[in-house]
Amino acid sequence: MGYIMELRKLVGTRPIILVGVTVIVKNAEGHVLLQKRTDSYDWGTIGGSLELGESFEEAARRELFEEAGLRAEELLFITNLSGKDFYYKYPHGDEVYNAIAVFEAIKVQGIPTINDDEGLELKYFSLEEPVENLNPNSYMILKKIGYIRNW
Numbered sequence: 001m002g003y004i005m006e007l008r009k010l011v012g013t014r015p016i017i018l019v020g021v022t023v024i025v026k027n028a029e030g031h032v033l034l035q036k037r038t039d040s041y042d043w044g045t046i047g048g049s050l051e052l053g054e055s056f057e058e059a060a061r062r063e064l065f066e067e068a069g070l071r072a073e074e075l076l077f078i079t080n081l082s083g084k085d086f087y088y089k090y091p092h093g094d095e096v097y098n099a100i101a102v103f104e105a106i107k108v109q110g111i112p113t114i115n116d117d118e119g120l121e122l123k124y125f126s127l128e129e130p131v132e133n134l135n136p137n138s139y140m141i142l143k144k145i146g147y148i149r150n151w
Contacts, residue, residue, distance in 0.1 A: 069113030072105035
């Protein structure tokens with residue numbers, strides 16, 4: 001059982017600060033890989049929370065493999081994001097304020113494949129036009145790092 005599940009046993013659904021990572025994966029056309037999430041049925045970025053003792057880079061590599069079956073030769077640190085803009089309430093009621101380290105995966109190896117129970121589908125999207133049913137937290141991440149400009 002993961003750290004967050006153990007913590008939730010103690011605090012219930014009350015807001016917590018959730019430290020995590022987002023990994024941006026782009027294809028040759030510059031489109032961004034998103035996963036259709038099992039909890040909210042919307043499209044979200046690849047990523048998740050850190051486990052105890054795990055570095056940001058280790059978490060990014062783990063999440064990239066777990067959620068998309070991919071490995072990156074390099075991880076390029078983009079930025080840290082946090083604050084009220086990164087509040088999120090999960091469909092089951094858990095509330096979080098995300099503190100996120102954002103990376104871009106460089107020299108990606110593998111074919112996008114779901115390796116866990118958090119995703120239903122993986123698909124590359126152009127961000128030149130709105131993505132229908134984009135997760136609000138993922139929208140904010142992509143907007144803050146400049147990947148979404150015109151919508």
